[in-house]
Amino acid sequence: MLKIEDLHVKIGEREVLNGLDLHIAEGETFILFGPNGSGKTTLLMTLMGFGNYTVTGGRIIFKGHDITYAPIHERARLGIGMSFQRPPTIHGVSTRSLVELCGKHGQNGHASVDDLAERVNFDHFLDRDINAGFSGGEIKRSELLQLMAQAPDLVLFDEPESGVDLENMALIGKSARKLLDGFVAPHPQKSMKEQRARHKTSGLIITHTGYILDYINADRGQVMFNGHLCCEGRPRDILEHIGKYGYKECVRCLSK
């Protein structure tokens, strides 16, 4: 699904990612850990194609297409979706109109915007401007709703837990799981088996706390340290290790 080869990325004059390789298979969920400032968000923003992140070397291949220098809209059309850590407020644009733009709803048996919004308890917010005065949990639910409407093949989640209380975490975690399972906009004429075969969603998720791991099936994880990936393993094991020893072992792992 996604292949990143020897990726180098600069922000301004500073090289933040320096020679990163990563493969994520179809339907696989990959968890990214790492200390503050190590380059995790930079990787996600680069994959989505944002302009401040300059690729100075390497390649990004998505579903067989070289998207290293493709514009954001082309990546979104190909099937990459992203939930931001701190998405911007957009005055004058309702959440409903953005969600409508994300996909085809109420057509050919697909769920309507109102149906999707109800699933993340967001129906009362549809006519408010995007993120205007939204609480931390509301911002995450709005992000999820947009992703559910888009139904991408690869979902990039930047810290789905940040600013979210425990009750909202359960809702967000369960919705993220459905999104990764590909069941967000069920088609009434197709069986679950057919839909699963048709749409396997891959995930790349940044987490510090690991709360999201209580809800999703995470296959594999790695630690980002100073723009390099290291310490591959089962996400739960990595989290436990970081909890006990911090990131100092990763420095040793990188210097091997």
Ligand SMILES: Nc1ncnc2c1ncn2[C@@H]1O[C@H](COP(=O)(O)OP(=O)(O)OP(=O)(O)O)[C@@H](O)[C@H]1O
């Ligand atoms: N627009 C920018 N201009 C200059 N430096 C930047 C910019 N955006 C990010 N950086 C720097 O790039 C480095 C990597 O930042 P990034 O946000 O990718 O880290 P992160 O691993 O996601 O951190 P966190 O866990 O705190 O979210 C940091 O040192 C950050 O200050």
